[in-house]
Amino acid sequence: MPGEARAAATPGAPAAGYRVLARKYRPSNFDDLIGHGPMVQTLSNAFATGRIAQAWMLTGVRGVGKTTTARILARALNYEVEGGASGPSVAMPELGIHCRAIMEGRHVDVIEIDAASHTGVSDIREITDAARYKPVSARYKVYIVDEVHMLSTAAFNALLKTLEEPPEHVKFVFATTEIRKVPITVLSRCQRFDLRRVDAGLMVKHLSGIAAAENVVVDDEALALIARAAEGSVRDSLTILDQAIAHGGGRVDGAEVRAMLGLADRGRVIDLFEMVMKGDIAGALGELADQYDTGADPAVVLSDLAAFTHLVTRTKLVPASADDPSLTETERERGRSFAGTLPVRVLARAWQMLLKGIAEVQTAPRPLPAAEMVLVRIAYAADLPTPDEALKALADMRGGAAPGRGPAAPGGSSGGGASAASTGATTARAPQLRSLPTPAGAPAGATARLAPDPAAAPRPAEAPVLAAFDDVIALAAARRDIGLKVALERHVRLVRYEDGRIEINPGPGAGPNLAGELGRKLTEWTGRRWIVAVSREDGAATVQERRETQKRSLEDEARADPLVSAILASFPGAKIVDVRSVLDEPLPGLGAPGDGPLPPDYGADGFDPDAYDLDAMFRDLDDD
Structure with a gap:
């Protein structure tokens, strides 16, 4: 303990071995412990009221005093002074009958066990067998198990029964640095004390007292460096101080400690x-x-x-x-x-x-x-702005508005600024749409599709008109969102369509977020809110199904035509691949539809079959 006097050397006697500071100034009673006031208070009250537990678990980092506290606790349990009061006591003003032997680790009734080297069931069996016998000279037989987390699972299980119901004369004190490795069945049978790291200020004061007892001059900077390097461990601080005294030749300053520890100034x-x-x-x-x-x-x-x-x-x-x-x-x-x-x-x-x-x-x-x-x-x-500061500075450069937002104009419309410019640029890039004739055979609810009109001049302020669901598909095509267009054509059955609200029944091939994606993109493209809801109703046929139905109908009509029927009969294996309107393709030698007046012998549909000698054509084919 601090202030302990050195033993005087006897002439002619062999010189005593040097004891390191960590052992020389190891606390021997609760008054010498530093930084563990709550534990001392609990034990003091327990001893004063006679509520003494059967087992204690001490845990903490290295060097905070777990083994030392266990020995002090064993000494307090067996404290006895000749001619004085007998009984456990936290206050130990003088050495008792058993104190010195206990603190030196050689008392017969205080057994210290290193669990790192005694991990098996046989080692625990020795404890349980010996626990039945009363102590030889002390009041309690105390078992101190250091690094208890090193015991095997079988050893822990072998200890449980004795730990739960030990004889009245047996006490257990466990110490560990790995409390999480101790089974909960063991922890539940012990009173647990967490020994915390010692505060740096308290450590400096403790080291200063030891330096004074050793008659060594240590400056304040050196003490602060040692306390900081110890990281709350008393033993580490005393070890570093011992090394610093040897390094400095009896005088310790900050420069010597930095050089010794490899620290920077x-x-x-x-x-x-x-x-x-x-x-x-x-x-x-x-x-x-x-x-x-x-x-x-x-x-x-x-x-x-x-x-x-x-x-x-x-x-x-x-x-x-x-x-x-x-x-x-x-x-x-x-x-x-x-x-x-x-x-x-x-x-x-x-x-x-x-x-x-x-x-x-x-x-x-x-x-x-x-x-x-x-x-x-x-x-x-060091001098770069944070992201929020950069955004604020950018907004200030643009006239005090946040980036991407313009000041509100009267009437709720957006005024000038970045937002208006951005919106205008986006609208100007959008292709203009024109209506096409409604295809034959389309459902009654369908209207003409929208298609890009390259001749139309861009009008930024005009938003596309979506009168029907086919207009939505045409808008997706105009925006070059091919994935959405294909999904709407192949996997969506329309249930209801209103301006600003669409109810759909997605098919098995539709994506899980198709409704949300469609609503978000329509809102973005049209500049007003659209709600797309998923319904369980069957709904109308998909656009792809309508196209296939229409194609089959046209093929059936073409197959029923006498001329086509004759061709199919004349060429075995021939089949109708596609049916197209003559209005969509120019006839040989006549140019495109609408390029000029048609011959007088053309019918209403632009084609006069009587103008050709079909019998002569078939005879030529047969000759070939």
Whole structure:
């Protein structure tokens, strides 16, 4: 414990072996424990009221005092002073009969077991068999099982019965760093205490007391560096302090600790941070190279930069964070200065880039160039706006309106600005539509389709008129959305059609989002809202089915014609491939329909079969 006097050397006696600080200043009672007040309070109340549990589970990271706490707990359970009151006690002002043997790990009734090397059922069987016998000299027989998570599943099962109903003279204390690996059946039979990491400020105070007891001069910066490097582990901090005392020859300062641990100078890290935030890339690269030449690890430098970025962010949001005793005066003052000037968005972006950069440097074949590239990215991004700021600046450049939106004009119509220009450009690119004659045999509800009219002049303000469902298909074709056009023709049965509302019954081949896609695109193309609903009614035939029906009807009519019938009979295997109107194709030597007056012998349909000698034609074919 702190303040422990060294044993005086006896002349002629062999020199005692050196005890490292982590063992020399190991706490021996609850008053010496640091950072575990809630656990001490719970045990104190339990001992005072006689509500002493049968088993305790101590968990935490390495070096926070799990095994030490277990020994102190065993000592408190068996605390006994000659001629004094007998009974478990948290207050142990002097050494009792069993205290020294327990703290040195050699008491016969306090059995310490390393579960890492005793993992089997046979080892647990020894505990359960010996637990039946009363302690030799102490009040309780205490079993301390270190790293209990290393026990096998069978060993845990073998321990359950004894752990649940142990003899009155048996207590169990378990310690583990992997609490998730302990079965819940074991945890439910124990009182659990989570030993937390020791706060850096409390660690600095503890190390300062030990340094004073060792008559070693350690400056505040060195203590802060040691406490920060220990990451909340008391044992690690004492080990680093022991090494620093040996490294410095009895005097420890911040420079010696940085050199020993391979850390960068905190002041130089802050200078590097300032250069990066200013965008001084040349200076930042030079500073990183200098730190690398003095032995600093590039990954450690970036880690220190990330830690200082976090410090500045916390100081900006919680100003009291700068009063942490583990911080040096330079970190405290310059951290406050940066917090007053740097926005949170810059700090947050630098933090994210440093996190990714540290991983890159750790895995890069050449860490220094990788670290330099990280600094280059941060420096170039330091003064860049965030996406929302860029959008706001773009809107200001366009006259104060958000991008893509124009100011509202009277009457609810869009006025000038980006939106109006965009809408006008889109409408101007839309092809103009013209109506075609309604095909023969089409359903009564069908109207003439819409097709592009290349001769029509573009009229941006005029939206297409969709009087029927066929107009919708024609609009999809005009917009060159072939996928939607084919889906509407082949897989959609029309149930109802109204202006602004369509009810359809999609077929098996239709996509799951066809209705939503159609409504969205119609709204976009026409500039007004369209609702497309899915109905369970059968609906009308699809456009493809109507076309096939019409084609079959025309083929039947053509097949019934005497001339076509005679041709089919004269040529075995011949079949009708397609039926076309003569109005759609020009006749040989006559030009296109409508190009001029027809001969007087033409019929009403533009073709006079009497004008040809069919018998002569067939005789010529037979001769051939």
